[in-house]
Amino acid sequence: MPKYPFSKPLPYIPSKDELIRVVVSRYKTVEAPSPTTDPGFIKLRRLEIVRIKTTSDYLIKIFRDVAMNMPFLDSLHPFYRDLINLLLDERRYRHSLAKVAHAPTAIKAIERDALFIVRTAGSRREILKARRMYIGRIIDLIEDLSPELEYLRESVRQLKRLPNINPELYTIVVAGMPNVGKSSLVRAVSTAKPEVADYPFTTKQIHVGHISLFGESLVQIVDTPGLLDKPLTELSKIELQAVLALRHLARVIVFLVDPTLHSGYELERQLRLLQDVRESFSNVPVVVAINKIDIASKEQIDEAEQRVKGLSVDLPVYKISCINAESARSFIMDVINRFIVPLYLEKIKVGKLV
Ligand SMILES: Nc1nc2c(ncn2[C@@H]2O[C@H](COP(=O)(O)OP(=O)(O)OP(=O)(O)O)[C@@H](O)[C@H]2O)c(=O)[nH]1
Numbered sequence: 001m002p003k004y005p006f007s008k009p010l011p012y013i014p015s016k017d018e019l020i021r022v023v024v025s026r027y028k029t030v031e032a033p034s035p036t037t038d039p040g041f042i043k044l045r046r047l048e049i050v051r052i053k054t055t056s057d058y059l060i061k062i063f064r065d066v067a068m069n070m071p072f073l074d075s076l077h078p079f080y081r082d083l084i085n086l087l088l089d090e091r092r093y094r095h096s097l098a099k100v101a102h103a104p105t106a107i108k109a110i111e112r113d114a115l116f117i118v119r120t121a122g123s124r125r126e127i128l129k130a131r132r133m134y135i136g137r138i139i140d141l142i143e144d145l146s147p148e149l150e151y152l153r154e155s156v157r158q159l160k161r162l163p164n165i166n167p168e169l170y171t172i173v174v175a176g177m178p179n180v181g182k183s184s185l186v187r188a189v190s191t192a193k194p195e196v197a198d199y200p201f202t203t204k205q206i207h208v209g210h211i212s213l214f215g216e217s218l219v220q221i222v223d224t225p226g227l228l229d230k231p232l233t234e235l236s237k238i239e240l241q242a243v244l245a246l247r248h249l250a251r252v253i254v255f256l257v258d259p260t261l262h263s264g265y266e267l268e269r270q271l272r273l274l275q276d277v278r279e280s281f282s283n284v285p286v287v288v289a290i291n292k293i294d295i296a297s298k299e300q301i302d303e304a305e306q307r308v309k310g311l312s313v314d315l316p317v318y319k320i321s322c323i324n325a326e327s328a329r330s331f332i333m334d335v336i337n338r339f340i341v342p343l344y345l346e347k348i349k350v351g352k353l354v
């Protein structure tokens with residue numbers, strides 16, 4: 001599976017010091033063979049021209065690679081745009097990239113000036129003066145780019161923290177208080193062992209399982225331990241925004257309720273979280289599943305169902321048991337048929353991609 005959201009690996013960005021070191025040492029080691037009969041001055045001129053061109057080409061390639069291979073933020077999925085907004089200062093990122101992208105033009109100008117002096121030089125001294133001027137201006141240029149290079153280096157470090165989730169798949173997000181059965185649900189319904197992805201701003205990892213639909217892995221189910229299992233007001237502002245980025249991914253949210261007291265949370269508390277999630281993800285349909293019906297009493301199940309229905313009559317409510325894989329799967333297939341298949345058919349009808 002490729003690393004989302006980038007289509008190619010993030011480039012390596014050298015620091016200012018690395019660049020200066022490499023430029024100086026490479027400059028000295030470039031050689032330009034010339035006939036032994038040539039006078040020393042001619043040899044020096046030929047060598048100097050090759051050194052200047054080689055050094056410029058080397059730097060230009062580095063800066064072009066950075067400019068072309070750093071992600072173009074506008075083309076990323078809104079889920080990733082939201083997370084990147086929290087991780088980076090977009091304006092500064094764009095400015096840094098623009099400055100690096102412009103560097104090859106400035107290098108070419110320095111090269112042109114230096115080559116002119118070398119070609120018209122009448123003495124060894126003039127050539128050495130051109131060398132000092134060329135290297136001096138190149139180092140100034142690198143020094144001048146230093147804050148931008150540093151910022152891009154930092155950006156790469158941050159961008160590597162983005163979770164590896166495919167936003168092109170239809171996503172079911174699972175929420176509910178701790179211990180209500182979220183992981184059991186994901187395990188029961190997804191084909192392979194869920195993949196684990198780090199989630200920015202938390203020490204938490206999310207688990208992503210895949211579900212086949214029409215013979216293709218079109219659906220993913222995301223378990224969010226530690227994120228959508230406590231009152232959202234307890235999250236820091238930045239954590240909350242990171243969690244809310246999930247609304248760009250989620251086509252439906254499955255909210256699990258434990259009607260027994262096994263999970264250790266009163267119904268009241270679970271329903272408050274449900275309300276929280278519904279408000280925060282107001283553009284995403286929420287489905288409630290009363291879990292653990294294998295051990296819950298009829299009274300507990302009825303009470304939970306009535307209380308959920310009391311919140312909103314049109315909230316779909318299921319009764320399931322996640323330790324029974326059949327029950328979990330038929331529940332998820334129902335959710336998929338109801339909320340995802342119509343989107344898929346619509347997509348096929350208009351012939352566009354997700
Ligand atoms: N009897 C019964 N036990 C269940 C059911 N679903 C989950 N459990 C049990 O409940 C406990 C918690 O389940 P998990 O799937 O780990 O719950 P979770 O919501 O992922 O918990 P956190 O990751 O801690 O938030 C485990 O011991 C499960 O075996 C169910 O339908 N019936």
Ligand SMILES: [Mg+2]
Pocket residue numbers: 182183184223225
């Ligand atoms: Mg879990």
